Amino acid sequence: MVTSLSGQHKEKLRDTLINAFPTKASLEQLLSFSLNKNLEEIAGGNNLQEIVFNLIKVAEAQGWIKDLIFAARETNPGNLLLKTIAEELIEPEILLFESKRFKERYLVDSQTGMIGKGRIAKVYKALDSYLERHVAIKVLESQDLKDNFLKIVRDAVKVSDEPNFITIYDYQYDEEINSCYYIMKLLQGESLRQKISIRSGDITFDSVEEAQQFICKIGKVFLKLNNKIEAKELKFDYDNIKPSNIIVNNNEPYISSFNLYKDYSFEKMLSELDHMSKNLEEEKFREELAYLLPENFAYNKTLSFDKSAQYILGLLAYEILTGEIPPTLKSFEELKNNYNKAFKPLASITKKCPKCPEILEKVILKMTAPEPKKRYWSLEEAVNIICSMNVGLDLVKESYERCISVPDDEFFKNFYSKLIESIGSSSFQKTSTIEGRWHHQYQQLKDAILLLFAYYLEGQDSYVTNSLEGRNILTRIAEAHSQNQYVTSEDLYNKFEEVIIETVSDTDPRCLESVEHKRVIKAAWEEVLQPGFDYIKSKHTTLHKSIQFNQV
Structure with a gap:
């Protein structure tokens, strides 16, 4: 959101407005018809540069600079300079929410409507005025995902109606503002990250048995996906699943199928992580590091959803039982220096969670082995062992x-x-x-x-x-x-x-x-x-x- 402009931005916006509205009369018409304002009362005189510069200062001081930029863009949509300055000064999702086509159907309060934020997207609560229901809108920020948006979202829709997945209703790519978004079911509940944080270093659920059942449910979701992948019905490049991306509703886990996609070289991932290390809160960045796949940073990178899903499920189980983010990496610096060799085996679970049987601990530690070949032969084997345990008796x-x-x-x-x-x-x-x-x-x-x-x-x-x-x-x-x-x-x-x-x-x-x-x-x-x-x-x-x- 535009709050204040640098001197350079003010000059650039001034030149852009003059390019799009080269006469005082055209500026007067813009303000009168689009903003219901009188240019003469705001910035009188005859020097166009001074008029526009004063107009920008007043709009900024009174808090309607964003409205001015939008009005100019809507009035002269073919002006490329206006399009560029709007994208530079205003967040992409705000451009989307204020666009005419979007506003015809969806109402979003951009100030209070954001309900989630990750490294690839922001999620907003919105009202679908056509169907009179609340929905969640996920606006992508990652350019890499935008480039493959249509392919990815079409595959994601194929599983979005499966149990424990969040249903995708619609998706759009707005070329004018370079914005990709999709509409999904709004679930009441909290993220698994929020649920873990509330317990603060303790087991996430009321008992190990309840935690075991929740882990088992996630494991069965992974199994369904794995079966579809093996049947060539789906192709997933990378499973971007972590507690922040899992919604808990009545003790049922719900996953967005869009979060299953990510196909980066480790050089590109390191670049993205470097950016996040400077912009994310410490705990969020720790989560990003903890849920990385070791095999994604190997020189001879070979991905198997079966092996990767085991690893992620094991990490989730560790955090659910201990209430602590898995200590898979010592630091980002070590990852940059040692790549996949930087990943370490997890420490004891039973010392942090005495209620956890040793047999469950052994299963989780095997699933989270940094080397894929040391994990279980199959995801199905690991999930079956977890689901068949009698925690108290064990x-x-x-x-x-x-x-x-x-x-x-x-x-x-x-x-x-x-x-x-x-x-x-x-x-x-x-x-x-x-x-x-x-x-x-x-x-x-x-x-x-x-x-x-x-x-x-x-x-x-x-x-x-x-x-x-x-x-x-x-x-x-x-x-x-x-x-x-x-x-x-x-x-x-x-x-x-x-x-x-x-x-x-x-x-x-x-x-x-x-x-x-x-x-x-x-x-x-x-x-x-x-x-x-x-x-x-x-x-x-x-x-x-x-x-x-x-x-x-």
Whole structure:
């Protein structure tokens, strides 16, 4: 937007206006008919140069210099000097919004209507006066995209109606003002970048499970695109996807298909990044650096959407879980000096997000390997692994593996020591005599824990192993305890569960790293064990009452 003009610009605008309106009478007509102003009241006299110069000063001081330029351009549209000065002094999108053809249909408040800005475009909220609905208008700024606009937007439209893509309604290229734009559905919501920023260094969603589901949804969007690319239905040069470009609406991710295009040599990308480093806010530039593809900066550049999508999905997963922009590059200077060798593997996720299972961390770190050949063989393999995870159970299984890996059966010894202390040696002597010899105790505890894991995974309904009798293994355990009467109340089951979790807290090396790790792991164990214990206790109560009734 024009706010103030330099002396050089004022002189250039003066000469241009005189070229387009060479007489005082033509200037008077311009102001009277187009701006409803009186030239004589603004700038009297007979010297045309002085009149025009004073006119420019008054228009600038009173805030209608933009209107003057537009009016001159509309009145004399064939004057090339007017076209040039307008493009030089006024932002392209303002020229677009004030153009006659655009204003006939769309109403945009250029002061308050901008709802997004990236390195290639600005997005505005507008009212479609024909259809009486609000839309989003994306105005391109990148000349490289303008040169291929029609080809790119036609391909983008092919997928814009797919689930999780933002529908493109229309597109235009206005040659008069060299402006490219397209109209798309206006989605209510926030960008993933905004959602991450609100959490400020913490996991973006309320739980790892919720984050996993969101990551899985983005992965499935990438898979659909990959299938279309492999079927030769689409050709994408580069996936320009990052948190700022993803809209979150009711926990659903939405992507603009136009953001999938970018085909730059690394020299051109470095030039563009150099420009952005001087004009973007620090965090926005950090995001631009973080979501670059290493393979785009290799001398033997070979792009595969499958491998590239893995990398981007892994970066998104890292930031969603940690709340931090992925530290893939140390600095822009290092990128300029070392190209693709400047990209580094990501650091540990579990240290920043204790709720994240190690198996999920390993998948993300593999997907984000700087060398494409070290990533998964296919995007489908990576997405399937993420989507099939049971986050809570995986966290507990990993904890259990660490516990039983401690030398000398320390986990089991500690458990029985704590159990004896909790329920009393006489009670334990009774149960241990009935259950068998001491060397069987460790195996029985292992079996019990694995059964509780299985029950949590499968659930009561699908865990029944004998449909005719309606009994599963946990039912038989409750029956054995009731019939032998060495578990006479639910309290013993409660103590058994408490002692398992207490022993885990004292034995798992991860619990010793920090209070937060200990809290997260304890909560995960409680969640996984509880359903199985609740089931056993309910069966035990029913069976115990039945035995007492039969004995009466």
